[in-house]
Amino acid sequence: MSDAEWALVKNLLPVPGWLAGRGGRPEGYCHRQMIDAVRYLVDNGIKWRAMPSDFPPWPRVYAFFTRWRDTGLVTELHERLREAVRTGEGRGPEPSAAVVDSQSVKAGATVAHASRGFDAGKKINGRKRHLLTDTLGLLLNVLVTPASTTDRDAARTLLPAAKKNFRRLARIWADGGYTGHLIDWTSQHLGLVLDIVRRSDDASGFEVLPRRWVVERSLCATRRSVCIPGSAGRNSEGGFWAE
Template identity: 50%
Template sequence: MSDSQWALIASLLPPAGNTAGKGGRPEKHPRRIVLDAIFYVARGGIAWRQMPSDFPPAMTVYDIFRRWSKTGVWHQVHDALRDLVRLRAGRDPLPTAAIIDSQTVRGADTVATASAGYDAGKKTKGRKRHIATDTLGLLLTVVVTAASIQDRDGAHRLLVDLRARFSTIAHVWADGGYAGRLLSWAKTVLSLTVEVVKRTDKITGFVVLPRRWVVERTFGWITKHRRCVRDYETLPDHHEAMVYIAMIMTMSRRLARTADQ
């Protein structure tokens, strides 16, 4: 991280365990170095134990990653940075529309069999991440399921989570894979209007479709981080955390560049 990135993220992290005088050991390693180590794993796609020796011990770094995943720290830091990006773009922090899509990721041998599945359409065994973004392509929420889960079924969990986090969203764009009963269910149960953006039969070759290209670009941002190109995480929650970390790195770099100009 650059100094500007660290200045943005440092204030968003939870307080250290021994700062309030309530017991617990003080943190042995500086948080900036620990965060650099986690970002190194996310960007490089390496195993935790393959980190260079100038980082803190691998299992110490992993334990902090796991603890912050369990307590929702990555999600909180991500949401705070997303609000800052939206504000600097002249938008309200609370979005009113979203785009949803899914992406199947091949699973490594470290992925638990119980949480993996086979996507017959993509001929891929692993997991599927369902994401919702705003109209700028910034991540709103992510749900990781087995790859065998259909897009429409995964969208039920995704839209419920989206509604719980954002009461302001009224309209959602999706591709043809979400057509059917999902549209009426979302309207009746969640008060969300889901609009399907279809590709017409007259179109040949690659064409940028309205709204749908935004979420595809977000998948591109995420897969720049090699830990997200393939799923190595034992728990789906840890894969979700890696997606949030990828977007934290993307947004903090963008905000740091703006601050340095």
């Protein structure tokens, strides 16, 4: 990280127990090294054991990361970054509108049968990731399911979690896969307007659709992501996943 980035992050990190008078041994590695190591792993898509030797030993980095993840620190860092980007774009810190979409991806041979499925429409055996973004394409929520899960069924989990975290949320744009009973359900139970953006009947090939293109761009940008290592298949509200 640059000095400017570290200045924004360092005060958000938890105080070590030995500094707070709770006992324990002093930590052998500074938090800035740990953050740099995790960012390197995410950016390059490597395994924990493949951590370069100029970073701290991978077991120590992994221990720090899991501790921060389990206490909600990683999610908090992401939320503060999103709010800063929105504010810089002249938007409010919390969104009032969002866009939802899904993408089925093939699963490797090591993915357990219980967490994978077959998407008959896309002819893909694997998992499906469901993204909810704001109108800038910034992630609000992510859900990973077997590819056989329909968009409507996944939305019944994804949208309530988003409404709980973002109380100003009032409108969701979606594609035709979210039509039917889900429109009335979101209105009655969540107070959300689910607005379906459809392709024109005479369109052929690729077509950029209003609102929907934002989440589709985010799906393309995260096609090879391993955004938060070790969270594969989890529903992390406001968090990420790993392929």
